[in-house]
Amino acid sequence: MCRLFAVTxxxxxxxxxxxxxxxxxxxxxxxxGVGILLRDLGGPFEAxxxxxxxxGIFTEAxxxxxxxxxxxxxxxxxxxxxxKIPKTPPPGVPKRDVYLIRAYEYPETWEDLxxxxxxxxxxxxxxxxxxxxxxxxxxxxxxxxxxxxxxxxIGDPLTVARYLGLDRDELKARVIMAQGRQNTNYAINLxxxxxxxxxxxxxxxxxxxxxxxxxxxxxxxxxxxGYTGFQSDSEVFTHILHYTFERMGLSVEAYKHIITPLxxxxxxxHPDAALLKNLKQSCRRLIIDGPNCVIGCxxxxxxxxxxxxxxLRPGVVGGxxxxxxFSSEICGLDTVIPDRDKSKDFxxxxxxxxxxxxxxxxxxICRQTDALPHPH
Amino acid sequence: xxxxxxxxxxxxxLKDLPWQIAWSREKCTLCGRCAAVCPMRxxxxxxxxKRVVDVDLSAQQAASSTMAVYHGIRQxxxxxxxxxxxxxxSMVCPNxxxxxxxxxxxxxxxxHVNQGGAPRRRGGRRNMPGxxxxxxxxxxxxMLTDPALDAGRHEFELRTLLGRVLSPEENLAxxxxxxxxxxVRDIYPLIIGGMSFGALSPTMWxxxxxxxxxxxxxxxxxxxxxxxxxxxxxxxxxxRFLQYxxxxxxxxxxxxxxxxxxxxxxxxxxxxxxxxxxQGAKPGDGGLLMWYKVNKLIAAIRGVxxxxxxxxxxxxxxQYSIEEAVAKMIQSMYMAWGFRVPVYPKISASSTAxxxxxxxxxxxxxxxxxxxxxDGGTGAAYNVSMNTMGHPIASNxxxxxxxxxxxxKQNEIPLFAGGGVGKTGNLAANAAALIMLGASGVQxxxxxxxxxxxxxxxxxxxxxxCNIGQCPKGITSQDPRLYRRLDPxxxxxxxxxVFVSFDIELKKIVAPLGRSTSLPIGMSDALGIDDPAAAxxxxxxxxx
Numbered sequence: 065m066c067r068l069f070a071v072t073x074x075x076x077x078x079x080x081x082x083x084x085x086x087x088x089x090x091x092x093x094x095x096x097g098v099g100i101l102l103r104d105l106g107g108p109f110e111a112x113x114x115x116x117x118x119x120g121i122f123t124e125a126x127x128x129x130x131x132x133x134x135x136x137x138x139x140x141x142x143x144x145x146x147x148k149i150p151k152t153p154p155p156g157v158p159k160r161d162v163y164l165i166r167a168y169e170y171p172e173t174w175e176d177l178x179x180x181x182x183x184x185x186x187x188x189x190x191x192x193x194x195x196x197x198x199x200x201x202x203x204x205x206x207x208x209x210x211x212x213x214x215x216x217x218i219g220d221p222l223t224v225a226r227y228l229g230l231d232r233d234e235l236k237a238r239v240i241m242a243q244g245r246q247n248t249n250y251a252i253n254l255x256x257x258x259x260x261x262x263x264x265x266x267x268x269x270x271x272x273x274x275x276x277x278x279x280x281x282x283x284x285x286x287x288x289x290g291y292t293g294f295q296s297d298s299e300v301f302t303h304i305l306h307y308t309f310e311r312m313g314l315s316v317e318a319y320k321h322i323i324t325p326l327x328x329x330x331x332x333x334h335p336d337a338a339l340l341k342n343l344k345q346s347c348r349r350l351i352i353d354g355p356n357c358v359i360g361c362x363x364x365x366x367x368x369x370x371x372x373x374x375x376l377r378p379g380v381v382g383g384x385x386x387x388x389x390f391s392s393e394i395c396g397l398d399t400v401i402p403d404r405d406k407s408k409d410f411x412x413x414x415x416x417x418x419x420x421x422x423x424x425x426x427x428x429i430c431r432q433t434d435a436l437p438h439p440h
Numbered sequence: 441x442x443x444x445x446x447x448x449x450x451x452x453x454l455k456d457l458p459w460q461i462a463w464s465r466e467k468c469t470l471c472g473r474c475a476a477v478c479p480m481r482x483x484x485x486x487x488x489x490k491r492v493v494d495v496d497l498s499a500q501q502a503a504s505s506t507m508a509v510y511h512g513i514r515q516x517x518x519x520x521x522x523x524x525x526x527x528x529x530s531m532v533c534p535n536x537x538x539x540x541x542x543x544x545x546x547x548x549x550x551x552h553v554n555q556g557g558a559p560r561r562r563g564g565r566r567n568m569p570g571x572x573x574x575x576x577x578x579x580x581x582x583m584l585t586d587p588a589l590d591a592g593r594h595e596f597e598l599r600t601l602l603g604r605v606l607s608p609e610e611n612l613a614x615x616x617x618x619x620x621x622x623x624v625r626d627i628y629p630l631i632i633g634g635m636s637f638g639a640l641s642p643t644m645w646x647x648x649x650x651x652x653x654x655x656x657x658x659x660x661x662x663x664x665x666x667x668x669x670x671x672x673x674x675x676x677x678x679x680r681f682l683q684y685x686x687x688x689x690x691x692x693x694x695x696x697x698x699x700x701x702x703x704x705x706x707x708x709x710x711x712x713x714x715x716x717x718x719q720g721a722k723p724g725d726g727g728l729l730m731w732y733k734v735n736k737l738i739a740a741i742r743g744v745x746x747x748x749x750x751x752x753x754x755x756x757x758x759q760y761s762i763e764e765a766v767a768k769m770i771q772s773m774y775m776a777w778g779f780r781v782p783v784y785p786k787i788s789a790s791s792t793a794x795x796x797x798x799x800x801x802x803x804x805x806x807x808x809x810x811x812x813x814x815d816g817g818t819g820a821a822y823n824v825s826m827n828t829m830g831h832p833i834a835s836n837x838x839x840x841x842x843x844x845x846x847x848x849k850q851n852e853i854p855l856f857a858g859g860g861v862g863k864t865g866n867l868a869a870n871a872a873a874l875i876m877l878g879a880s881g882v883q884x885x886x887x888x889x890x891x892x893x894x895x896x897x898x899x900x901x902x903x904x905x906c907n908i909g910q911c912p913k914g915i916t917s918q919d920p921r922l923y924r925r926l927d928p929x930x931x932x933x934x935x936x937x938v939f940v941s942f943d944i945e946l947k948k949i950v951a952p953l954g955r956s957t958s959l960p961i962g963m964s965d966a967l968g969i970d971d972p973a974a975a976x977x978x979x980x981x982x983x984x
Binding site: 272274275276277278281282285286287307311312313314324327328338339342343345346347348349351352353354372373374375 | 580582589594595597601605606607608609610611612615621624626845846847848849850851953954955956957958960961962963964965966
């Protein structure tokens with residue numbers, strides 16, 4: 065079982081914070097890989113919030129192909145972080161040419177485009193680059209989105225982080241999501257590494273989603289370009305989150321009703337019974353069958369945690385105003401926020417969604433049996 | 441046979457018949473029960489004359505012989521009375537003196553069952569034992585990251601939806617704007633398939649209804665039963681139990697005068713309306729109730745004269761094309777119940793099923809599609825239709841499901857599979873396999889008759905005389921002397937047994953796969969088969 069850690073902080077913090085938390089939970093991951101997502105960035109990216117940032121791993125040849133491709137589209141580099149790596153990687157970490165984090169200036173021709181159109185194009189470019197990379201095995205592209213940096217690599221999380229020198233001011237962020245991987249595939253595929261990201265929404269999960277196959281088939285037939293990949297059965301959680309918001313116009317409180325609907329008896333007694341009954345029927349193909357602990361992040365940088373219907377995976381949320389963390393284990397939380405009121409730590413159960421909003425003031429607990437918010 | 445006996449082309453010897461009666465003179469009590477119970481009248485009183493050699497042991501008189509007479513049974517050999525192997529004679533024999541045995545010689549009767557130019561008609565199902573469904577295994581057992589569930593203790597939600605489900609976006613939009621949301625029934629995924637009142641005896645039908653009512657009201661299992669084409673008893677139409685019934689309308693429209701007139705007096709809506717366009721046992725042929733079974737009661741419910749055969753036309757005669765018929769009939773049926781009752785067509789499995797499905801995807805009223813495979817059973821049909829016409833269900837349902845996946849409508853038009861589910865007794869395994877291939881639920885009839893009423897029929901042409909109303913168990917007879925053998929209470933009890941045990945077995949299949957929160961429709965990654973061609977055709981794993 066993998067270990068997860070996510071933190072949201074008023075002041076930008078170093079990614080090392082999350083990786084140290086993963087390190088104390090090392091009993092639960094085998095050092096076979098790490099994935100880290102940074103958003104609501106500090107440092108130099110603070111001033112260029114709207115500029116799309118490309119994160120990925122490239123060979124020298126791949127980098128040249130990337131530059132040509134982006135130039136042809138009219139993108140120019142706005143800012144880049146150079147990651148200088150020692151000549152020899154630590155044991156278990158493959159040798160790579162270039163870890164790339166680069167912010168771009170939009171092409172001039174995009175100026176009149178709507179935000180939605182820009183989103184679509186950014187997603188398509190990421191998919192195109194990933195496809196080009198698969199073809200020649202010279203690029204692995206994790207994300208291409210404003211205010212998002214994503215890194216994934218094989219190896220022990222803390223060792224990889226030190227090797228890449230992630231403890232630097234440019235990489236400080238207000239929201240960090242990190243996964244220490246317990247590998248269940250023979251070949252370690254970086255695209256199967258959490259967190260996953262699509263169109264501003266990201267999730268990471270531990271456990272196994274046994275309903276993956278029918279869910280995948282449903283998502284693939286929605287006509288959304290970003291619903292692709294499916295290297296991991298957990299990737300669908302990100303797509304479902306995106307679908308819940310973007311296609312159905314619902315809120316984070318409804319997410320749990322999509323993936324694990326209430327029993328019919330509970331729905332009948334619910335203030336939103338009619339809506340929930342309809343959701344349960346029309347979204348039947350999106351019902352998951354855990355065990356899964358899902359940690360997700362929304363475009364407004366809210367973080368949340370939700371559990372499956374019965375076979376819960378460990379998960380706890382705690383902190384203090386200004387800084388909250390979501391962790392697979394309490395020891396991870398203790399490492400990062402030792403000075404919190406531990407009596408207020410909360411372990412979401414099968415009906416709960418724990419949410420920390422963008423203001424980072426409190427943990428809001430939403431029980432599935434509560435009324436849903438009704439936006440006007 | 442006397443020396444000057446006449447041999448006709450259809451004169452057969454016992455050895456030519458598929459079933460031969462083995463009778464023991466030693467054990468026979470001459471009670472006559474076997475001859476009385478024989479539905480084919482194949483057993484006659486036999487008076488046998490036999491030479492008895494009388495040897496005087498004192499040797500004072502020369503040995504002599506006398507003629508003696510003994511009594512027993514004689515098996516008729518004319519085609520009309522040939523033994524069907526039902527075995528009722530052994531069931532009633534107090535001394536186990538008699539039983540039918542299957543011949544070791546090739547069947548010669550088959551060449552002579554068309555006397556008078558009438559090809560053989562019979563009940564039952566395709567005479568072909570075995571099938572592909574039994575070869576499908578469930579291979580994706582949760583072992584590592586996701587421990588298997590406990591079938592006995594976990595909470596399971598294994599129901600399915602019958603009705604047109606809108607896409608999530610459409611559904612929300614309709615909800616917001618108070619638009620029409622098609623009616624959807626949340627039901628148990630095993631449906632008792634259409635067996636008409638008429639095809640089945642009154643006691644059998646009553647037993648099924650009582651069993652279904654008990655399952656719903658006492659055990660809270662939302663089991664549904666389809667009426668088949670034969671109408672519905674008037675009191676049932678006006679009772680609350682109608683909600684457990686799927687009313688079938690087919691090309692003969694039998695019983696629909698009664699149903700339409702009862703609509704105003706119905707206390708509850710029926711579960712759904714099934715429009716039958718085809719049946720797996722006799723694809724492209726209409727329903728058939730032979731005159732033997734059309735007594736006063738059946739005639740009254742169906743709105744026909746007594747004692748006439750009731751062959752339904754192969755198609756609905758009111759429209760020019762099937763597309764038009766489907767669209768208009770679906771709409772008319774919706775209108776009859778104020779758009780509150782799901783209406784869906786049932787077709788026989790066919791290589792043209794995809795065309796029907798594609799039509800339905802564009803018809804916003806179509807509440808589903810039931811597909812009946814070649815192994816489906818029937819009360820009466822031509823032997824040739826049963827044995828040679830039709831399409832296997834597994835690949836048909838798979839093709840249709842994958843087509844829906846391509847269209848993105850796999851949750852919107854539920855597919856129901858029938859025909860051969862539980863053919864060899866593996867009801868839950870067959871049902872689960874079809875569900876994981878893409879069916880939202882399954883329909884079964886033959887298994888129910890066998891398990892709940894003790895039907896004797898088999899795929900090796902045993903009994904199969906449902907068509908002439910001589911069912912020795914009283915399941916498909918309209919003769920009170922026969923159907924009083926079947927106690928409806930016993931049938932009801934067995935229906936409950938069947939569904940409760942099915943439920944446990946279904947959980948024993950889905951729990952190890954880690955599924956409990958929803959029925960694993962289309963979970964084809966869990967399936968494997970030991971035949972590479974079948975694996976490729978069904979898009980499941982090949983395992984050896």
